[in-house]
Amino acid sequence: MDNLATFLSVLAQGLPETVGATVGGIALTIVLSFAAGLALLSPSRPVRVISRIYVEGLRGTSEVVQLFWIFFALPVLVGFEIVPIWGGILVLGLNHGAYGAEIVRGAIQSVPRAQYEGALALSLSPAQRMFRVILPQAVVEMIPPFNNLFIQLLKSTSILSFVFISEITRQATQILVPRFNPQVLQIFLLLLLFYLVLSLVITAVMRFLERKAAARLGRGPSERARRAAVTGAV
Amino acid sequence: MSQQIWDWNYAFAILPLLLEGLGLTLVATVLGSIVAMVLGLVLAVLQRGPRPLAVVVRGFVELVRSTPLLVQIFFLYFVLPQFGIVLSALTVGVIALGVHYACYTSEVYRAGIDAVPRGQWEAATALSLPRSRVWTGVVLPQAVPRVVPALGNYVISMFKxxxxxxxxxxxxxxxxxxxxxxxxxxxxEPYTIAGLLFLLLSYPASLLVRRLERRVGTI
Structure with a gap:
């Protein structure tokens, strides 16, 4: 255990990449989830079809393949290379955004129809209906499944080690394992602990947001949302 | 350097190798799924067992679910040899996939078991069935069919x-x-074909699961 300080500091050097990719990936995921999720419910057929192709295309192919495609095939097609960390964020966001789109769609559809009719009766504009009535209620339902999705995204950052991004998994396997081979058990337990703590941070933030979003509607977290958070459905 | 973007000759030349790889992917998926289905059920039942055991199993499931599969793969690959256990890449892979997904499927089974009405447990107790018969004769036959679509989704995730x-x-x-x-x-060409092969198999599979979902209903 005398090398513990070394292990900690080498792994910690990978933290900026892991955390950066996670935060960037989450930001892109949120944007794409809402864009594609709303597009899935659009009255216009072409818009629905395009977002459906995006969602099914990215959910149907492997994330590792998407990563390699963006890193090795795309530069040939477009003629320039992407800065690794941005490429990583792009893949994480595109992939998880496709899953998030279904979360957004499902949550919007779960808002009782009477709410929509009420907004219509008050002659609110379509934008007002969506942003003032439907979405504030839908967002509360979205938070627990998004919590799970973001933890999936955090875990997915480990695949960035394939494309030479020095995040914590790569720090462990490329720097620590070759040098301290007899102590691989400690190295990996420590690495797992890093991910565990990061995922607890995500959960803590999401619980906080859920309480805030629910309080805005003047209610506690819904039964359904609580159950989803406990069973952890993907 | 002016080479064409897509070379059909090259694409066809590498296709047999890619299909061979796909075969190995499917083998790993099938074997991993078997481990995940069986072990997941065991983990789910154990979580209903005596308290200390249930807590340990719960902790294990949470740890595995909140850490990356890739790290777990490396863990087995590097740590097992330290204890004198040297396995092939496929075996390590099947164990890692199987155990990782067992922790997800155990949650699915758990939801299925929780959805069995209390009355069924009470009736089984009233009939003084032995504990093992309560599980195999009453609870699981009702719990498992309802979770089949959810299990199917995990098989597709594992494949990817x-x-x-x-x-x-x-x-x-x-x-x-x-x-x-x-x-x-x-x-x-290789990565595009690889992506298309995944899509070709996983999209119809997910449509099938959705149809199953409509038939048996979700929990």
């Missing part, structure tokens, strides 16, 4: 995560694509 095993040298479809790309310095 097999490429992580290239990290430990398994020549699955992505491993083969990588090999072809590194040999001929052409990456567009």
């Amino acid at each position: 995560e097999v490429p992580l095993l290239t990290a430990i040298g398994l020549l699955d479809v992505v491993g083969r694509a990588q090999e072809a790309g590194d040999t001929y310095f052409r990456y567009v």
Whole structure:
């Protein structure tokens, strides 16, 4: 255990990449989830079809393949290379955004129809209906499944080690394992602990947001949302 | 350097190798799924067992679910040999996939078991059935069929995560694509075909699962 300080500091050097990719990936995921999720419910057929192709295309192919495609095939097609960390964020966001789109769609559809009719009766504009009535209620339902999705995204950052991004998994396997081979058990337990703590941070933030979003509607977290958070459905 | 973007001759030349890799991907998926289905059920039942055991199992499931599969693959690959256990990449892969997904399927089974009405447990107790018969004769036959679609979704997810095993040298479809790309310095074709192969199998499979969901209903 005398090398513990070394292990900690080498792994910690990978933290900026892991955390950066996670935060960037989450930001892109949120944007794409809402864009594609709303597009899935659009009255216009072409818009629905395009977002459906995006969602099914990215959910149907492997994330590792998407990563390699963006890193090795795309530069040939477009003629320039992407800065690794941005490429990583792009893949994480595109992939998880496709899953998030279904979360957004499902949550919007779960808002009782009477709410929509009420907004219509008050002659609110379509934008007002969506942003003032439907979405504030839908967002509360979205938070627990998004919590799970973001933890999936955090875990997915480990695949960035394939494309030479020095995040914590790569720090462990490329720097620590070759040098301290007899102590691989400690190295990996420590690495797992890093991910565990990061995922607890995500959960803590999401619980906080859920309480805030629910309080805005003047209610506690819904039964359904609580159950989803406990069973952890993907 | 003016080379064409897509070379059909090259694409057809590497296709047999990619399909061979796909075969290995499917083998890993099937074997991993078997481990996940059986072990997941065991983990779910154990979580209803005596308290200390249930807590330990719960902790294990949470730890595995909140850490990356890739790290768990490396863990088995590097740590097992320290204890004198040397396994092939495929075996390590099947164990890692199986155990990782067992922790997810155990949650699915658990939801299925929780959905069995209390009255069923009470009736089984009233009939003084032995504990094992309560599980195998009453609870599980009602719990398992309802969770089949959810289990199917995890099989599809697992299929898409097999490429992580290239990290430990398994020549699955992505491993083969990588090999072809590194040999001929052409990456567009192998990775595009690999992606299409995944889509070709997983999209119909997910449609099938959705149909099943409509038939048996979700929990």
